[in-house]
Amino acid sequence: MSFWTFIFLIVIAGILYKAWRTRQLSEHGMYEDENGTPRQFGNRQREAELEREVEELRERIQVLERIATDNRGAKRLSDEIDKLRDE
Incomplete structure (x- = not known):
């Protein structure tokens, strides 16, 4: 596996984690602010x-x-x- 393939896989894993985290937070009525701190809607x-x-x-x-x-x-x-x- 080349260096760039490894970097690509890490980036894809990060994107998938971020999407999963956003979905989990939204199911609980929360979101992340600019600093990454979870906050309640409303x-x-x-x-x-x-x-x-x-x-x-x-x-x-x-x-x-x-x-x-x-x-x-x-x-x-x-x-x-x-x-x-x-x-």
Whole structure:
């Protein structure tokens, strides 16, 4: 094996390692900065805050849906009572 073949194989091995490392980090929601230090994507605290807010909004929507459907039943009953009064 010549010297240049050996260098070529080392370069190919380095490229394959870098691709594997990048894939492993991305599967865990991480990336490497300019210095090669692994860092997390996004801000975990902000994500937790947004998840909490979404949960609160879902609860509000459920309450509003319940109010809307409950009022619809009351409105229907009120309409029926009005019809009976008119007759």
